[in-house]
Amino acid sequence: MPVLKALALALLVTAPPLALPAPAEYQVKAVFLFNFSQFVEWPQEAFPAADAPFVIAVVGEDPFGAQLDAAVRGENVLGHPLVVKRYRTVGEVESCQILYISDSELARIDKILNSVERRSVLTVSDIDRAAERGAVIQFTNERNRLRLRINVAAAKAAGLTISSKLLRPAEIVGERQG
Amino acid sequence: MGFLRFAGVLLAPMLAYGASDSTADLKKLSVEQLMDLEVTSVSKRPEKLSETASAIQVIAREDIRRSGASSLPEALRLASNLQVAQKNSHDWGISARGFNTELANKLLVLIDGRTVYTPLYSGVFWDAQDYLLEDIDRIEVISGPGGTLWGANAVNGVINIITRNARDTQGLYLEAGGGNELRNFSGLRYGGALAENVDFRVYGKYSDRGDAVLSDGGSAAGSWRMSQGGLRIDAEPYSSRNRLTLQGDFYGGDENLPTGGDAKLNGGNVLGRWSRRFSDDADMSLQAYYDHTHIALPKPSNGFAPAGILTDDLNTYDLDFQHHFRLSGRHRLVWGLGYRFTHDSVGNAPTVQFLPARLDHDLFSGFLEDKILLRDTLFLTVGTKLEHNDYTGLEYEPSGRLQWNFTPRQMLWAAVSRAVRTPSRIDRDLREPTLLPAPFPDSILNGGPDFISETLVAYELGHRAQLGATLATSISLFYNEYSDVRSTTPAPAGFPSFGFPLVFQNNLEGETYGMELSVTYQSLAGWRLRGGYNLLEEHLRVRAGQVDFGNALNETADPEQQLSLRSSIDLLKNGQLDVALRWVDTLHNNNGPFAGTVPSYFEADVRLGWRLSERFELSLVGQNLLHDRHPEYGFPSAAREEISRSVFGRVTCQF
Numbered sequence: 001m002p003v004l005k006a007l008a009l010a011l012l013v014t015a016p017p018l019a020l021p022a023p024a025e026y027q028v029k030a031v032f033l034f035n036f037s038q039f040v041e042w043p044q045e046a047f048p049a050a051d052a053p054f055v056i057a058v059v060g061e062d063p064f065g066a067q068l069d070a071a072v073r074g075e076n077v078l079g080h081p082l083v084v085k086r087y088r089t090v091g092e093v094e095s096c097q098i099l100y101i102s103d104s105e106l107a108r109i110d111k112i113l114n115s116v117e118r119r120s121v122l123t124v125s126d127i128d129r130a131a132e133r134g135a136v137i138q139f140t141n142e143r144n145r146l147r148l149r150i151n152v153a154a155a156k157a158a159g160l161t162i163s164s165k166l167l168r169p170a171e172i173v174g175e176r177q178g
Numbered sequence: 179m180g181f182l183r184f185a186g187v188l189l190a191p192m193l194a195y196g197a198s199d200s201t202a203d204l205k206k207l208s209v210e211q212l213m214d215l216e217v218t219s220v221s222k223r224p225e226k227l228s229e230t231a232s233a234i235q236v237i238a239r240e241d242i243r244r245s246g247a248s249s250l251p252e253a254l255r256l257a258s259n260l261q262v263a264q265k266n267s268h269d270w271g272i273s274a275r276g277f278n279t280e281l282a283n284k285l286l287v288l289i290d291g292r293t294v295y296t297p298l299y300s301g302v303f304w305d306a307q308d309y310l311l312e313d314i315d316r317i318e319v320i321s322g323p324g325g326t327l328w329g330a331n332a333v334n335g336v337i338n339i340i341t342r343n344a345r346d347t348q349g350l351y352l353e354a355g356g357g358n359e360l361r362n363f364s365g366l367r368y369g370g371a372l373a374e375n376v377d378f379r380v381y382g383k384y385s386d387r388g389d390a391v392l393s394d395g396g397s398a399a400g401s402w403r404m405s406q407g408g409l410r411i412d413a414e415p416y417s418s419r420n421r422l423t424l425q426g427d428f429y430g431g432d433e434n435l436p437t438g439g440d441a442k443l444n445g446g447n448v449l450g451r452w453s454r455r456f457s458d459d460a461d462m463s464l465q466a467y468y469d470h471t472h473i474a475l476p477k478p479s480n481g482f483a484p485a486g487i488l489t490d491d492l493n494t495y496d497l498d499f500q501h502h503f504r505l506s507g508r509h510r511l512v513w514g515l516g517y518r519f520t521h522d523s524v525g526n527a528p529t530v531q532f533l534p535a536r537l538d539h540d541l542f543s544g545f546l547e548d549k550i551l552l553r554d555t556l557f558l559t560v561g562t563k564l565e566h567n568d569y570t571g572l573e574y575e576p577s578g579r580l581q582w583n584f585t586p587r588q589m590l591w592a593a594v595s596r597a598v599r600t601p602s603r604i605d606r607d608l609r610e611p612t613l614l615p616a617p618f619p620d621s622i623l624n625g626g627p628d629f630i631s632e633t634l635v636a637y638e639l640g641h642r643a644q645l646g647a648t649l650a651t652s653i654s655l656f657y658n659e660y661s662d663v664r665s666t667t668p669a670p671a672g673f674p675s676f677g678f679p680l681v682f683q684n685n686l687e688g689e690t691y692g693m694e695l696s697v698t699y700q701s702l703a704g705w706r707l708r709g710g711y712n713l714l715e716e717h718l719r720v721r722a723g724q725v726d727f728g729n730a731l732n733e734t735a736d737p738e739q740q741l742s743l744r745s746s747i748d749l750l751k752n753g754q755l756d757v758a759l760r761w762v763d764t765l766h767n768n769n770g771p772f773a774g775t776v777p778s779y780f781e782a783d784v785r786l787g788w789r790l791s792e793r794f795e796l797s798l799v800g801q802n803l804l805h806d807r808h809p810e811y812g813f814p815s816a817a818r819e820e821i822s823r824s825v826f827g828r829v830t831c832q833f
Binding site for chain 1: 215
């Protein structure tokens, strides 16, 4: 052990700055979903009623657990209270403003994206090339740091206006499905 | 990943420790700042298809830290689907779904994909298995058979100990402390980058533990010292689709034995793994390792032959390939091939011998498993393993699992599996010489030349749910049918053999059934409560027309019921208080044909942690606080060792 300690002291000089305990990936993604509700503008007709809630829907196996509920608790978007709803399949999804498509829906993502096309829904997914396939925002993980890929044409088609606060740090993806 | 996510849902409450606070902090950050944060992911490794439709519990790193555990067996007490009994200061009996005898042999344990059981008796020397607990990412504990993926010995359960990627263990970590039983310990790790996308860590640890106590209160002279060190390098050359891991550990230690002398153990291993992700649903991995273990165990005289030292040197070379891909939209296939060569060399003691002393064995294996999407939320997984070993030839371990995610947060599963416990050296090669002249018996107990594999057919049913944001539950029911379980057949009674030698045969059979229940309640205000309950009924009997010297008592040593309750509270801003209570029912064991018991007991562990600054944390841990000492294992006698109350302090710092 003394040998190891000496080694450690020798290496100490090059030690990197303090790393705080890293938050879990889906805790940060949950906060991103909340931020999307703040940095994207939905058209008035996206809400069925003036007092309707702002719904973040999760379709498929839910990776967030309590994290997403914690991120939206007590929050609202222009007076619409934020709520989280979870669905097994896209057929069950009623009105929603953000639709998170879980990895479990890999085989069905195209069908899901088609079913919400031209509705004012911000589609979000982790699935590989989701943005190319027509999702508005795709998360990627680059060496444990989260990145956003945004399909602006899909956002436009859904009638959504995305703030430059989101667009600036994101990678913009051209839609290739015509 | 998709399949792992369900486990992720169940884990979320654990990982979400104080989530409300840190989430509130995260919400104050800008988008750029959020992108700058380093995040930890639940898992990146290729999915193990059967895992979620099984009785799995996952122990997260934070759970281990907050439990105050100072060793792997102590950390394993966090899995309520295991039976963990401390025998003395350095030996543990750990099993799932029963059969937790001195020669427990139905649990497969892997550390980063490396099998750690000994072919001497197919059990685990828990005193030789350790790691810097801070650098363990998680421990997956599966109760129930896992033979289809993991092969022989994954009969009643599988424990996967997974250490962290070197990229996630950067910087310096130091810990040190001491107390009355865990007299002193220290640990250290340093992690850095060798090049872009190439990270490493080195670690070392040392511990010195005091004696257990004999049932009359005297010292059991079982103190134990252990050192371990190691290295891990993780690289992602070219792109994150390729991952290379190179790791190795070495350890050495000695322990006093109440029967006299010192046992010595040491060993080391080196492992390399290349994994490549082709797409979101196709990947492969190739892994090779070498492992060496050495033990030297003083064996007292048996009344006939004198005392001496039993040594064992085991060299294992293992190669493993796995490929996972999607075939059409509905089939997810995983298949693999494996080869293991073991060279075992025993230095025989006068009283305990393995013949032949040197033994080379080849193990060939292959498996194929298909997870089929039957309907939107209904999956069927079918597959089998085929293995060829030098004792019994070809063995097959098929299973079928049905998984129904009937709501996004609830799952029902059912499984039928076959698993085998192949013979170990003790079953075939053991001799316990008496040195008596003919016609008297020349040995007390012999391995059986015709000993074959023990087999299990298991029926399981389970339900898991995440109810709202705060409650997660899991219940598993099982019914196990065992055949060809180990028995000891006596020689003819009377002069001159007097029933000896006893010979291992496969004359026991029987059923076990029971349930495992676990509940996690996570309040968002930094309080988590976890409960676990196990019920186990065991009915082993001697096959009709046969005789067992042990009266069918020798293969089980288990409590019928077990209850655990664990509370974790965040105190003020920087404090943490964890209290764990456990109740273990009367344990039924035996000494040869005679039944004995270990009384049921209640015990409590407490950890109080205090974060002094971002770098320093102090904690005070009390283990087994309710009694001065209590037995957890062993046949009633003056030599039975008991476990004392233990208190120690620990300081950790990170730079």
